[in-house]
Amino acid sequence: MNVYLFEFIGTCMLILLGNGIVANLVLKGTKGSDSGWVGISLAWGIAVFVGVYISADVSGAHLNPAVSIGLAAAGKFGWDLVPGYIIAQILGAFTGNILVWLTYKKQYEATDDKGSILATFSTAPAIRSPFWNLVTEIIGTFVLVFGVFYIAGGTISNEPVSLGSLDALPVALLVMGIGFSLGGPTGYAINPARDLGPRIAHSxxxxxxxxxxxxxxAWVPIVGPVIGSFLAAFAFMALSV
Structure with a gap:
């Protein structure tokens, strides 16, 4: 079966459920306006679980260019597959947010706060400071990718690392933990496709x-996760020597 198709489907589900909670929280005329940060972090964890579970056994469920790049940098994934995965992930994220817009069409029409509307698509910092926002995204993505190596059973061998369906829950819990602990400064993109695809949709x-x-x-949630993924790969390889 087509690995790129399942990366697309998994990422689409990730964004539909993840940014769906944001829309439910911040748009006017919804029934979820009291969800709060706890609701956002829990929902993104569930979104990751669903996306990973659907695509894991076919594509390895990267759903994130940072994961694909990190695995490739550590020699656990073929660089030749990385461009196709990234394109599928961005398209999946774009499509997922189109579905969020269709779901909340009337609520979007009732909302006049431009910042709230943008928040249902892409991330934004609580305090705008590009360097420190970049640092936050690097650290958050490092935690994600480094954790993925071990959740997926990474070893010192040259065998490829791939998430299986049984890894869906621990990866979801990892993302949930990042949201609760590290997500406040930037809204924890930790995924270039998660931010770029929806931002294009918004535009x-x-x-x-x-x-x-x-x-x-927009460069911060792209560059930060890429740097974080390389650092996680280097740390993994150093500890596996």
């Missing part, structure tokens, strides 16, 4: 009361 959708897509910040 092209005919949203009422839509503001700017904040492209000046």
């Amino acid at each position: 092209i959708l005919p949203l009422k009361n839509k503001g700017k897509s904040d492209w000046s910040y």
